[in-house]
Amino acid sequence: MPTNTLNDRTFQVNDEGFFTDRDEWSEELATDLAQLIGIEMDEEHWAPIRFMREDSAKNGPTPTLRRMQTVGGFDIKELYRLYPGKPAKKMAWIAGLPKPVGCV
Amino acid sequence: MRRLLILGAGTAGTMLANILRRELPDDWSITVVDKDNDHPYQPGYLFIPFGTSTPERVVKPRTQFLPKGVDFVQTGIRKVRAADNEVDLEDGRTLPYDWLLIATGAVPRPDLTPGMADGKLWYKKVFDFYTLEGSTRLHDALETFQGGKLLVQLTDMPIKCPVAPLEFVLLVEDYFRTRRIRHKVDITYVTPLDGAFTKPIASRELGHLLTDRSIRQVTDFALERIDNDRQVLVSYDGREQPFDLLVTIPLHTGQQYVFDSGLGDDAGFIPVDKKTLRSTAYDNIFVLGDASNIPTSKAGAVAHFAVETFVPNFLALIDGRPMPNSFDGHANCFVESGRGQALLLDFNYDTQPLTGTFPLAGVGPMKLLGRSRLNHLGKLAFEQIYWKVLLPGHKLPVPTLMSMAGKHEED
Ligand SMILES: Cc1cc2nc3c(=O)[nH]c(=O)nc-3n(C[C@H](O)[C@H](O)[C@H](O)COP(=O)(O)OP(=O)(O)OC[C@H]3O[C@@H](n4cnc5c(N)ncnc54)[C@H](O)[C@@H]3O)c2cc1C
Numbered sequence: 001m002p003t004n005t006l007n008d009r010t011f012q013v014n015d016e017g018f019f020t021d022r023d024e025w026s027e028e029l030a031t032d033l034a035q036l037i038g039i040e041m042d043e044e045h046w047a048p049i050r051f052m053r054e055d056s057a058k059n060g061p062t063p064t065l066r067r068m069q070t071v072g073g074f075d076i077k078e079l080y081r082l083y084p085g086k087p088a089k090k091m092a093w094i095a096g097l098p099k100p101v102g103c104v
Numbered sequence: 105m106r107r108l109l110i111l112g113a114g115t116a117g118t119m120l121a122n123i124l125r126r127e128l129p130d131d132w133s134i135t136v137v138d139k140d141n142d143h144p145y146q147p148g149y150l151f152i153p154f155g156t157s158t159p160e161r162v163v164k165p166r167t168q169f170l171p172k173g174v175d176f177v178q179t180g181i182r183k184v185r186a187a188d189n190e191v192d193l194e195d196g197r198t199l200p201y202d203w204l205l206i207a208t209g210a211v212p213r214p215d216l217t218p219g220m221a222d223g224k225l226w227y228k229k230v231f232d233f234y235t236l237e238g239s240t241r242l243h244d245a246l247e248t249f250q251g252g253k254l255l256v257q258l259t260d261m262p263i264k265c266p267v268a269p270l271e272f273v274l275l276v277e278d279y280f281r282t283r284r285i286r287h288k289v290d291i292t293y294v295t296p297l298d299g300a301f302t303k304p305i306a307s308r309e310l311g312h313l314l315t316d317r318s319i320r321q322v323t324d325f326a327l328e329r330i331d332n333d334r335q336v337l338v339s340y341d342g343r344e345q346p347f348d349l350l351v352t353i354p355l356h357t358g359q360q361y362v363f364d365s366g367l368g369d370d371a372g373f374i375p376v377d378k379k380t381l382r383s384t385a386y387d388n389i390f391v392l393g394d395a396s397n398i399p400t401s402k403a404g405a406v407a408h409f410a411v412e413t414f415v416p417n418f419l420a421l422i423d424g425r426p427m428p429n430s431f432d433g434h435a436n437c438f439v440e441s442g443r444g445q446a447l448l449l450d451f452n453y454d455t456q457p458l459t460g461t462f463p464l465a466g467v468g469p470m471k472l473l474g475r476s477r478l479n480h481l482g483k484l485a486f487e488q489i490y491w492k493v494l495l496p497g498h499k500l501p502v503p504t505l506m507s508m509a510g511k512h513e514e515d
Contacts, residue, residue: 016304059369061399065326065340066260066355070370077328080341086298086324 006032011096018092018099022053025096034094041094045082048074052095062092062100106132106422109191109201111181113138113166115146115495116393116407117207122497123415125171135175135199137191141166144236145490147404147483150268150440152239154279155247159240169495181208184365186386203388203422206374208362210264210394210402214354217259219330221354230330230350233272234264245349246279251288252348257337258295259327261302262373263356264394264402267449269293270300270310271440272351277317278442292320294337294345299323303456306449309473313441356402358395373397378453379430381414390414400433400453408494409434412504434506436462438483446479448472452506461510469510 004013011024019025030049034041041049051072055063065088068074076087083090088100108124110117113136121136128134148162170176180194184204191199212234214221223230231245232238256273263269273293280286293300293314299307300314300321314321328340330350337345357363358372367374367385375384376396383389392414393407400406410431417427433453438446448470449457461469470479493500 064260067370076326076340080326084341089298 006036014098016099019096020098022056022096025053030094030096037090037093039083039090039094048072048079048082048091049095052091052097056097062095062097064088064100107200107202108132108134108205109199109203110134110136110205110207111184111191112136112206112208112393112395113143113170113176114207114209114393115404116209116411117205118143118166118169118495119408119411119497120205120207120392120415121174122169122171122495123411124418125173126497127415127419130173133175134173135177135201136170137177137179137181137193137199138166139178139180139194141178143169145487146264147490148487149233149236149239150271150275152236153233153242153246153272154275155243159236163236164491169491171496181359181361182364183361184367186365186367186389189388201388203418204386204390206362206367206389206391206395207393207407208359208395210262210356210373211359212263212354213357214352216355216357217327217329219332220352223330223332225330225332225335225350229335229348230352232352232354234268234353242351246276249289249349251285253290253292253346254349254351255292255294255337255345255347256351257293257325257327257345258297258353259355260296262371262402263353265437266302266401266403267437267439269295269353270314273319274313274317274442275440276351277319290320291318292322292345294322294325294327296326297323301457303451305459306451306457306473309447309459310439313475317442362395369397378433380417380427381410381431390418398431398433401435401437403435403437404490404494405436406434408500409436409504411497432505434504436502436506438479438486440480440483441475444480445475445477446483447475448479448482450506450511455506455508455511458511458513460512463507463510472511 002013003010009029012020014020031041065076069076079087092100110120142163143166145162148157151157182192182194184191189201227241231242233242258269280289300310301307326340328338358368362368362372374391374396376391378398381390392410394402413429413431417429420427436450438448440446448462450462451457459473462472463469
């Protein structure tokens with residue numbers, strides 16, 4: 001497993017760059033990660049990230065966009081605005097969680 | 105008398121009824137509930153659009169595959185009242201149970217996407233092939249299609265048989281080639297995933313196959329709605345894909361009664377321990393097949409391996425012994441690729457599909473993640489194996505747990 005270092009903090013990631021240990025995550029690290037992909041974290045950006053962490057802590061898997069909508073009450077279009085292109089992947093990456101995959 | 109109740113007489117429910125009737129003593133009653141008496145061989149739906157199978161051929165009476173000594177109750181399931189150990193049926197009856205095995209599968213839900221089932225193009229220019237009706241109507245639509253933009257589109261995971269959309273797009277390409285109008289048909293595979301498949305190595309190999317056949321790919325496309333007036337797909341981020349003919353794989357959920365019984369997650373799949381398939385909420389409920397939330401393919405092959413793992417566990421449990429087996433999420437599927445060939449995928453919870461060969465006793469090594477004629481013949485043979493070996497619960501020469509023999513590991 002590769003190790004990543006960002007602003008003097010190290011953490012374990014998988015080959016796609018997603019955290020393998022959710023406890024190595026912190027809000028400061030998330031803010032720095034977000035900057036790398038051009039996202040400035042503000043309250044609007046934090047809300048879905050916090051939901052993702054709480055939901056996965058309780059249930060296990062990283063929530064999918066559809067779950068973010070039905071359980072978290074987020075608007076999917078709004079998530080696309082906040083995290084353009086690949087919101088589910090980007091949010092999971094910033095939240096220090098595994099990539100959300102619908103099961104194969 | 106101890107009462108075992110099985111909900112659903114599809115792939116998993118029928119296997120369970122057959123095996124458990126042989127294994128359980130006579131003082132056990134076994135009751136199976138299903139809403140109708142038509143057992144479809146669902147993998148056959150893939151071939152109906154191309155005329156290489158027919159609706160008559162894929163459906164047989166469920167009762168023909170249920171053993172003597174099992175009561176078959178033909179009606180809909182309305183609600184499981186797990187706290188009372190009872191199930192309410194649509195005909196007004198209530199069935200009590202000591203042990204409940206849920207095998208009611210997953211269901212395509214075109215009604216959940218705006219403009220899909222409720223749109224004026226449904227079953228005119230927009231089709232699914234995940235139901236008998238959809239695949240039959242699509243057959244007529246393909247026959248009259250003379251050219252234009254064809255989209256094969258996946259709405260979201262999880263779905264039954266996650267390779268079927270890819271098989272379809274490869275087969276439809278071959279179909280138009282054989283009809284000699286391939287050059288008039290512009291084929292695009294539209295997926296919400298970031299590649300052809302969710303697991304990286306298979307995604308790469310299958311992606312090449314699409315490129316080789318000049319099939320375009322549109323990735324990360326999360327469908328919001330279908331605009332019927334303009335004949336376009338619209339994604340959540342505002343991208344559009346126009347079509348003349350759309351073959352869609354709708355969202356899937358668990359059954360309505362699962363929602364109504366408060367047993368499922370937000371998508372209606374029932375949370376279980378992924379190693380034992382035991383409900384996380386009720387100790388006397390197990391879930392086999394597509395109805396649970398285990399993180400592997402929703403496939404008949406998985407249902408088969410899961411049932412084989414489950415039975416010895418169940419027998420031990422009712423005997424007061426610890427459960428000996430642990431399910432590894434083993435999935436094993438043929439991927440039809442057209443031109444008389446198929447690929448084979450073999451994977452589980454922890455290991456993604458890899459290249460290499462699959463050692464199969466008596467038949468010889470089958471190519472993993474590469475095309476071959478033998479794989480194609482394997483896929484075709486499976487129809488008979490399904491009716492004659494799998495459903496009656498006989499042993500297949502395939503290991504229940506995944507084996508690494510023959511597989512190439514990559515870094
Ligand atoms: C197009 C297509 C291609 C496929 N190809 C393959 C393949 O190549 N290989 C493979 O391994 N798998 C394949 N599959 C998947 C496979 O068919 C399913 O995974 C398998 O049938 C699941 O078994 P199950 O017992 O969980 O559910 P099912 O076989 O779907 O059975 C569920 C049963 O429950 C009954 N039921 C549901 N709700 C109620 C209710 N409320 N009241 C009464 N009865 C109810 C239904 O009538 C049904 O009989 C394919 C599926 C499709 C659609």
